[in-house]
Amino acid sequence: GENVEQHPSTLSVQEGDSAVIKCTYSDSASNYFPWYKQELGKRPQLIIDIRSNVGEKKDQRIAVTLNKTAKHFSLHITETQPEDSAVYFCAASIGSSASKIIFGSGTRLSIRP
Amino acid sequence: NAGVMQNPRHLVRRRGQEARLRCSPMKGHSHVYWYRQLPEEGLKFMVYLQKENIIDESGMPKERFSAEFPKEGPSILRIQQVVRGDSAAYFCASSLGGQGDTEAFFGQGTRLTVV
Numbered sequence A: 001g002e003n004v005e006q007h008p009s010t011l012s013v014q015e016g017d018s019a020v021i022k023c024t025y026s027d028s029a030s031n032y033f034p035w036y037k038q039e040l041g042k043r044p045q046l047i048i049d050i051r052s053n054v055g056e057k058k059d060q061r062i063a064v065t066l067n068k069t070a071k072h073f074s075l076h077i078t079e080t081q082p083e084d085s086a087v088y089f090c091a092a093s094i095g096s097s098a099s100k101i102i103f104g105s106g107t108r109l110s111i112r113p
Numbered sequence B: 001n002a003g004v005m006q007n008p009r010h011l012v013r014r015r016g017q018e019a020r021l022r023c024s025p026m027k028g029h030s031h032v033y034w035y036r037q038l039p040e041e042g043l044k045f046m047v048y049l050q051k052e053n054i055i056d057e058s059g060m061p062k063e064r065f066s067a068e069f070p071k072e073g074p075s076i077l078r079i080q081q082v083v084r085g086d087s088a089a090y091f092c093a094s095s096l097g098g099q100g101d102t103e104a105f106f107g108q109g110t111r112l113t114v115v
Helices: none
Strands: A002-009 A011-015 A017-027 A031-036 A045-051 A056-059 A062-067 A072-077 A085-094 A100-103 A107-112 B005-007 B009-015 B017-026 B031-037 B043-050 B052-058 B067-069 B075-079 B088-095 B110-114
Touching: A002 A062, A002 A085, A011 A017, A017 A085, A017 A107, A031 A062, A031 A100, A031 A107, A045 A056, A045 A062, A072 A085, A085 B088, A100 B031, A100 B110, B005 B088, B017 B088, B031 B075, B043 B067, B075 B088
Parallel strands: A011 A107, B009 B110
Antiparallel strands: A002 A017, A017 A072, A031 A045, A031 A085, A056 A062, A062 A072, A085 A100, A085 A107, B005 B017, B017 B075, B031 B043, B031 B088, B043 B052, B067 B075, B088 B110
């Protein structure tokens, strides 16, 4: 069935280093790929998204890449800071109507001082 | 413009009782989604509604769970005869159009505890 897989489940990086989170999806009709950040006890918040007509998008220290052929996409955070510590979820729209979003299982990112 | 409002924030129910979770979407948003999040896990899609219509309920358990989004008032997620396994955080999100077209904004969630 429809599936989004996310790796790794936990990630610890030194402050200032880069962090990369990878996701794969199963529905070839998926065309919208948002990334959400969820801090402990809080709501998920959109940090960046990408559509299938582009291969890369960047917003300051955050970038997302998409490979439609291989059906995988990645989140890159550069110059990590303590406030980047959170759980990150990738997601993919399902079907051509794109009205349903399926989430990955999340990556718990910890930034070491 | 208030964000997505969910209430209550915390809800405790005894086994066998009913739980009612409310979600008021952002102003102007007519699309509502409900997700369930178990501790240390991801967000599981439950149901997608537009005003007075259920569009996709493929993630909803067939029994005890129901959802509605009436013409007036908030969207309601209703769980009848709750069991311990229903304990989770339930998040609502809303968007202007379908999620694939516009950003979905999440509420703070309702944390349901079944004792």
